[in-house]
Amino acid sequence: MKAYSPQAYLFLIVLGFVWGSSFILIKIGLRNFTPIEVAAMRLLSAGVVLLPIFIGWYSQAKKKNFKWFVLSGLLGSGLPAFMFAFAQTKLSSSITGSLNAMTPLFALLVGLLVFKLEVNWTKWLGVLSGLIGALMLILLKSGAQVSGDLKYAAVVVCAAMFYGININIIKQKFAESRPMVIAAFPTVFMSVPALAILLSDGFFTKYNFTGAHLQSLIAVCTLGIVGTALALVAFNRLIQMTNAVFSSFTTYLIPVIALFWGMMDGEQVNLWQIVGLFFILGGVLLVNKKS
Secondary structure: OOOOOHHHHHHHHHHHHHHHOHHHHHHHHHOOOOHHHHHHHHHHHHHHHHHHHHHHHHHHOOHHHHHHHHHHHHHHHHHHHHHHHHHOOOOOHHHHHHHHOOHHHHHHHHHHHOOOOOOOHHHHHHHHHHHHHHHHHHHEOHHHOEOOOHHHHHHHHHHHHHHHHHHHHHHHHOOOOOHHHHHHHHHHHHHHHHHHHHHHHOHHHHOOOOOHHHHHHHHHHHHHHHHHHHHHHHHHHHHHHOOHHHHOOHHHHHHHHHHHHHHHOOOOOOHHHHHHHHHHHHHHHHHHOOO
């Protein structure tokens, strides 16, 4: 691997830790709020933090890109926020984090099918390895029993697919845009319907936000501010400092951190989960391998 600055490696490690911690924060939020409330509050808090950037760059942003900003917001943060929260009502945070590691595999498939990228046999092998690993996580539990939570795992896989589509949108449509603009505009656009959802739900008046509710609120706001808003800006900065391949190594750290937090919270991690995770990460390694 090319030698990069210590700052680049620090960014990589911190991002892996932050995004890997997202799933345990969702779990804490779900202890006292509904999945819709967790997702909407996550998006709103992220949008509020990035609003100054949105306002500062609004007049200079290319209006032709606005439709792509909205689509990027839907696929890169809006829909996945609700999908992950829904899925974690049944799935453990560790399994959710492991399945999320399939994002680079979907990025490759979308690039191939939609943008006609050239793909060699090594990358196809990586996709196959990732799919095998995902099936292990979805279908097998301790004692090789079939899991009844298939539809919830499928939601996570679908969210990872949306992330993969969004990566291609950013590469193809925002090549000339500033990283902070790429982070701010889609996120702020998604915070508007999120606020409408929370207001219609009476979120700000039906809870007193003390004790356990305050703990969940802090977890969700941390998820939005640090895990969504600031992490997106940092990730785009990391790509500027290095390249997309180096930045993608956050994918290897995220499920490891998710597993760690899951075990710390008392979740059971079995052999099939570890083997499935290795298949997924091996697939990501093959997908990122240079031709």
